[in-house]
Structure formats: C-alpha cells, structure tokens
Amino acid sequence: MKFITKLWKRSKKSFATTIPHIVLLDIDEKKDHSVEWEYNKEINRWTISIKEKKE
16 A cells, blocks of 8 residues: 655644544554654655553
8 A cells, every 4th residue: 555645844844644544443442552664774764653552
C-alpha cells in the first residue's frame, strides 16, 4: 500500500504530517503510543513504527 499525506510547517525547522487511520487500526486507543521514525540507507527509505509507551 502507498499513502500520500499532507505536510505543513509548524515552526522554522519543524513540520507535521498525519498518519492514515488504516495504519492505526490495531493499536489500543486507551494506551499511549509513540511514533518511531527510522531511515534505512540501504533501501533509501524511511519507515515508521508505532510503539506502546511503557509506564
């Protein structure tokens, strides 16, 4: 699957984007999560992981 999302400026060097709802279907909305961004030079791609925050 491929999704295109909007990017908007938050401050001088910061931007924001949305995460498509389908990506979030399996998370427990009652718990806090963080989004981990990782760049892989070998494949020249960014990936994201949704991680449940540990208390």
